[in-house]
Amino acid sequence: MNAAPKRDYYEVLGVQRGASPDEVKAAYRKLAFQWHPDKNPGNKEAEEKFKEASEAYAVLSDADKRARYDQFGFGGVGANPFEGFGFSGASINDIFGDIFGEIFGGGRGRRSAVNRGEDLRFNLEVGFEEAAFGTEAQVKIPRPRRCEECSGSGARKGTGPRACPTCGGTGEQRYTQGFFSVSRPCAQCGGAGRVISDPCPKCRGRGKVEAEAMLTVKVPPGVDTGTRLRLSGEGEPGEHGGPSGDLFVVLHVREHPLFQREDSDILCEMPISFVEASLGASVDVPTLDGKLKMKIPQGTQSGKIFRLRGKGIPDLNGRGRGDQHVRVVVETPTNLSKDQKRLLEEFAAISSPDSHPQGKSFWGKVRELFGS
Numbered sequence: 001m002n003a004a005p006k007r008d009y010y011e012v013l014g015v016q017r018g019a020s021p022d023e024v025k026a027a028y029r030k031l032a033f034q035w036h037p038d039k040n041p042g043n044k045e046a047e048e049k050f051k052e053a054s055e056a057y058a059v060l061s062d063a064d065k066r067a068r069y070d071q072f073g074f075g076g077v078g079a080n081p082f083e084g085f086g087f088s089g090a091s092i093n094d095i096f097g098d099i100f101g102e103i104f105g106g107g108r109g110r111r112s113a114v115n116r117g118e119d120l121r122f123n124l125e126v127g128f129e130e131a132a133f134g135t136e137a138q139v140k141i142p143r144p145r146r147c148e149e150c151s152g153s154g155a156r157k158g159t160g161p162r163a164c165p166t167c168g169g170t171g172e173q174r175y176t177q178g179f180f181s182v183s184r185p186c187a188q189c190g191g192a193g194r195v196i197s198d199p200c201p202k203c204r205g206r207g208k209v210e211a212e213a214m215l216t217v218k219v220p221p222g223v224d225t226g227t228r229l230r231l232s233g234e235g236e237p238g239e240h241g242g243p244s245g246d247l248f249v250v251l252h253v254r255e256h257p258l259f260q261r262e263d264s265d266i267l268c269e270m271p272i273s274f275v276e277a278s279l280g281a282s283v284d285v286p287t288l289d290g291k292l293k294m295k296i297p298q299g300t301q302s303g304k305i306f307r308l309r310g311k312g313i314p315d316l317n318g319r320g321r322g323d324q325h326v327r328v329v330v331e332t333p334t335n336l337s338k339d340q341k342r343l344l345e346e347f348a349a350i351s352s353p354d355s356h357p358q359g360k361s362f363w364g365k366v367r368e369l370f371g372s
Contacts, residue, residue, distance in 0.1 A: 006074060007052070009055075009056035009059055009060055009069065010056075010060070012052055012053055012055075012056040013027040013028055013031065013053065013056050013057065013060065014027055014031075015027050015060075017070070019060075021061065024057065024060045024061060025057075025061065028053055028054075028056070028057040028061070031049070031050075031053040032050065032053060032054065032057075035047075035049040035050040035053065036050055037050060059077050065077050115238055115242045116238050116242050116243050116244075116245060117235050117236035117237045117238040117242065117243065117244045117245035118235060118236040118245045119235045119236075119245040119246045119247070119248060120141065120143060120234070120235045120236060120245065120246075120247045120248070121247075121248050121249075121250060122139060122141050122247060122248070122249050122250070123249075123250050123252060124137060124139060124217060124219075124249050124250070124251055124252070125251075125252045125253075125254060126219055126223075126251060126252075126253055126254070127253075127254050128253060128254060128255070128256035128259060128261075129256075129288060130219060131219070131222075131223050131224065131251070131253040131313075132221065132222070132288055132313050132314060133221050133288075133314065134218075134219055134220050134221040134222075134223075135219045136216055136217070136218050136219070137216070137217045137219060138214060138215070138216055138217075139214070139215055139216075139217055139249070140212050140213070140214050140215075141212065141213055141215060141247065142210065142211075142212055143211060143212065143213045143234075143235070143236065143247075144206075144208040144209060144210055144211060144236050144237065145208060145209060145211040145213075145237060146207065146208055146237045147200060147202055147203035147206070147207055147208050147209050149200050149201075149202040149203065150200035150202070150203060150207065152207040152208065152237070153196075153200070153207060154196050154199060154200055154203065154205040154206060154207040155196045155198060155199065155200060155205070156198045156199065156200050156201065157200065159197075159198045161194035161195060161196050162194060162195060162196075162197060163193065163194055163195075164186055164188055164189035164192070164193055164194055164195050165188075165195075166186055166187070166188040166189065167186035167188070167189060167193065169193045169194060170186070170193060171185060171186055171189060171191045171192060171193035172184060172185060172186055172191065173185075173186050173187065208236070208237055213234070215231065215234060215247070217229060217231070217249050219251065220316065221314040221316070222264070222313055222314045222315050222316035222317075223251050223253070223316060224251070224253060224261070224316075225251060225252050225253045226250070226251070227250075227251045227316075228248050228249070228250050228251075229248070229249040229251070230246055230247070230248055230249075231246060231247040231248075231249065232246050233245075233246065234246065234247035235247050258286055259288070259324075261313060263313075263322065264312050264313045264314075264315055264321065264322030265312045265313070265322040265323050265324070265325060266288070266311075266312050266313060266322070266324050266325070267324075267325045267327065268285070268286065268287075268324060268325070268326050268327070269326075269327045269329060270283075270285060270286075270326055270327070270328055270329070271328075271329050271330075271331040272296060272300070272328050272329070272330060272331065273330075273331060273333070274330060274331070274332065274333060276296055276300075277296065277299070277300045277301070277302070277328070277330045278298065278299065279298050280295070280296055280297050280298035280299075280300070281295075281296045282294070282295050282296070283296055285308070285326055287308065287311045287324055288311065288312075288313075288324075289311065292308065292311070294306060294308070294326065296328065300328060300330075301330070301358065302328065302329050302330035303327065303328070303329070304327070304328050305325050305326065305327045305328075306325070306326045306328070307323050307324070307325055307326075308323060308324040308325075308326065309323050310322075310323065311323060311324035312324050
């Protein structure tokens with residue numbers, strides 16, 4: 001029985017002849033993920049389709065082979081189009097990348113020896129007014145710094161790291177998976193490709209030492225408890241000259257003795273006298289900007305809330321300020337003198353239900369429910 005004729009490589013990948021390298025690669029990844037043998041165990045058809053797609057990609061991903069194929073067809077690429085391709089080399093990781101990283105749990109092979117430093121966190125407590133209007137704080141944070149003795153290499157002065165004996169300096173170890181090989185970071189050197197046989201005595205091979213840093217943190221207006229401020233590059237230094245991580249300052253706002261915060265608004269509870277509530281008055285109200293005169297209308301009841309526009313917390317994004325809400329509480333006088341008691345008794349004697357509308361309404365409802 002004659003073998004089925006080969007299909008055109010462009011037809012196999014489903015791309016036009018003028019497709020870009022990125023389009024070719026994307027088309028192959030889609031097919032490789034669909035027909036990979038590990039996703040289709042025991043499926044001969046899937047294995048053949050996977051091989052067919054891989055063969056097409058082996059040619060069309062190589063500029064020289066693609067040019068010869070475009071000019072001479074299959075004869076231009078020889079009997080083994082996989083020559084130099086990823087089934088025996090490292091380029092298979094570049095082809096599969098994130099797809100087969102999920103299948104094998106490996107990744108893309110060697111990790112760079114230059115690694116970014118770790119991010120750090122610092123908790124900072126600020127006052128209520130500081131959170132409202134912003135401030136600058138000087139903070140001292142424990143932060144490792146690059147070892148001056150070894151210049152961050154981790155090796156004793158005058159020496160240096162050597163190639164990892166396990167991976168030969170490549171930073172990766174190869175494993176056979178079916179009919180092709182994949183690579184994973186070397187277990188001994190962690191993918192760096194080198195090891196330190198004579199570590200620096202000062203930093204013990206870490207390349208960094210414990211230290212403290214004094215930083216200025218600019219707290220913008222309108223922050224609240226839980227707000228995170230990011231200081232780029234103020235984290236731990238990177239490995240082998242890599243960039244530093246970031247510092248995240250997490251804020252905690254101290255409670256205020258008078259104010260409570262609700263988003264950008266603040267609430268203040270203020271006592272007023274029986275006389276002020278009855279006759280009306282102009283009273284001093286504390287605000288974040290200082291004292292402010294507020295009018296109390298006559299007959300004000302306990303629990304009444306007044307709003308002072310624009311006297312709340314500045315918006316963190318610069319969109320104005322919230323409001324201040326003042327809840328008045330009518331205070332019952334205590335420790336009365338004889339004259340005060342006498343005057344109140346006279347007041348009670350000449351009072352009528354019309355002077356106490358809330359009480360009149362309440363007792364009216366009682367009579368409706370329970371009778372006179």
